[in-house]
Amino acid sequence: MLEIRGLVKSYGKREVLKGLxxxxxxxxxxxxxxxxxxxKSTLFKSILGFVFPQAGSLLFRGIPTHxxxxxxxxxYLPELVAFPPDLTAEEFLAYAWSFHGPWNAEARQRIARCxxxxxxxxxxxxxxxxxxxxxxxxxxxxxxxxxxxxLLILDEPFTGLDPIxxxxxxxxxxxxxxxxxxxxxxxxxxxEVQNLCSVVGVLHHGRMAWEGPLSELLxxxxxQDLEEAFIRLHA
Amino acid sequence: MxxxxxxxxxxxxxxxxxxxxxxxxxxxxxxxxxxxxxxYNAGRYTLTVLAFGLYFTRLVLLAFALLAPVLALTREIExxxxxxxxxxxxxxxxxxxxxxxxxxxxxxxxxAAAALALALLAFAFGTRDDPAPLRLPAFVAAEWMSGAVLLxxxxxxxxxxxxxxxxxxxxxxxxxxxxxxxxxxxxxxxxAPSAVRLFYTLLYYAFPNFRLFHTEKAVLYGLSLPPAHWxxxxxxxxxxxxxxxxxxxxxxxxxxx
Numbered sequence: 001m002l003e004i005r006g007l008v009k010s011y012g013k014r015e016v017l018k019g020l021x022x023x024x025x026x027x028x029x030x031x032x033x034x035x036x037x038x039x040k041s042t043l044f045k046s047i048l049g050f051v052f053p054q055a056g057s058l059l060f061r062g063i064p065t066h067x068x069x070x071x072x073x074x075x076y077l078p079e080l081v082a083f084p085p086d087l088t089a090e091e092f093l094a095y096a097w098s099f100h101g102p103w104n105a106e107a108r109q110r111i112a113r114c115x116x117x118x119x120x121x122x123x124x125x126x127x128x129x130x131x132x133x134x135x136x137x138x139x140x141x142x143x144x145x146x147x148x149x150x151l152l153i154l155d156e157p158f159t160g161l162d163p164i165x166x167x168x169x170x171x172x173x174x175x176x177x178x179x180x181x182x183x184x185x186x187x188x189x190x191x192e193v194q195n196l197c198s199v200v201g202v203l204h205h206g207r208m209a210w211e212g213p214l215s216e217l218l219x220x221x222x223x224q225d226l227e228e229a230f231i232r233l234h235a
Numbered sequence: 236m237x238x239x240x241x242x243x244x245x246x247x248x249x250x251x252x253x254x255x256x257x258x259x260x261x262x263x264x265x266x267x268x269x270x271x272x273x274x275y276n277a278g279r280y281t282l283t284v285l286a287f288g289l290y291f292t293r294l295v296l297l298a299f300a301l302l303a304p305v306l307a308l309t310r311e312i313e314x315x316x317x318x319x320x321x322x323x324x325x326x327x328x329x330x331x332x333x334x335x336x337x338x339x340x341x342x343x344x345x346x347a348a349a350a351l352a353l354a355l356l357a358f359a360f361g362t363r364d365d366p367a368p369l370r371l372p373a374f375v376a377a378e379w380m381s382g383a384v385l386l387x388x389x390x391x392x393x394x395x396x397x398x399x400x401x402x403x404x405x406x407x408x409x410x411x412x413x414x415x416x417x418x419x420x421x422x423x424x425x426x427a428p429s430a431v432r433l434f435y436t437l438l439y440y441a442f443p444n445f446r447l448f449h450t451e452k453a454v455l456y457g458l459s460l461p462p463a464h465w466x467x468x469x470x471x472x473x474x475x476x477x478x479x480x481x482x483x484x485x486x487x488x489x490x491x492x
Contacts, residue, residue, distance in 0.1 A: 068325075076322035078318040082314040082315040084242070086250050127249070143319060
């Protein structure tokens, strides 16, 4: 379980996260939604240790998330995913794997399987600079799952994808979830969140305005549309 | 750390580092060869070619050390590639040290390849019995040590200033000031008041001294560099590069991405 309590993060005088609490249960597919500037990316960066919160506790299975032990159990896709442009997809996955284990036959198999999982096996030896946005996004997922992490954190994974790319990514996430992974992702695409997630968190001005089962949120506002519920919650 | 080193080398190779190095070394050799036709040190081809060649090589190495790591680090941080790397179980220290080791290796390879090209030129067109080209390894070794300090300085500046432009400029300024300070200190010893002498002496020791690594005279004129000189140079390199790398690591660990 990922447990965040009382998370406070400010940039100068601007307080982005104001005592945020969040709980992601094992095996759940958790959708984090919120307006621009609500603090979603800052939350993820705090979890991964890229920014340093002023207060709060961040634990995954009881392990503080700023430790190397946590990074062995997490896969992360940043909002604007970027790679060394002159490496091939296969080489980059080998690079990602090199942080987790030795280079051997198992590693090769794992890389091949990951590339197949995200549908990039035919482009394994192409340089990343020739990849489309959707292909980079899928490579981002591949590097996040290369070590079979227990938790996947994906920051706006659907941004900039065309309908086919969106459908492919949705299928990848569903497969990963079915395989037992806990997934936390943020999105502005409320239809995708509604299609995929059983649990949602609504972030508003650095605080959790709602956290719980999607069905309860819809029931509270007596609607079947997450967008409608989101707008009314903000109102 | 070795994986970061390895893939940084691979990236540089793919980004046509090898091609750029061959072109630059070719240009160094061509300019050095052309300079011999200017009749400088008439009749001593090897001396002229090496004198100019080593000068051009130092300029190329200086430009490489000032620009390449800063551009690479800034690009990785600004583009967000660093998030994908650091989300895996590695520390920021290992990341930075891996990058440093990669650029230090490239710097050494560039110095060695340029020296080899000059040696070949000297053997091909110079007097066969001139031993100067055989002393080029001393130049490469000293340049590599100089590169270790300069790269560490540039890494520290890159972590202190969030800009791709300022660290190379500051690095170049510190590099050239270190030469000027040597002259200023020498001038100050000639009858300047003791306070001025003290000021320049303190400044002299506070700045990294890149002039210590100059071995052109030893290479060209066969001046001996005793083992004690190399030991002192090595110790100075370890100490100075260590201090700058330490600063870079502390700043990077505190930096929000």
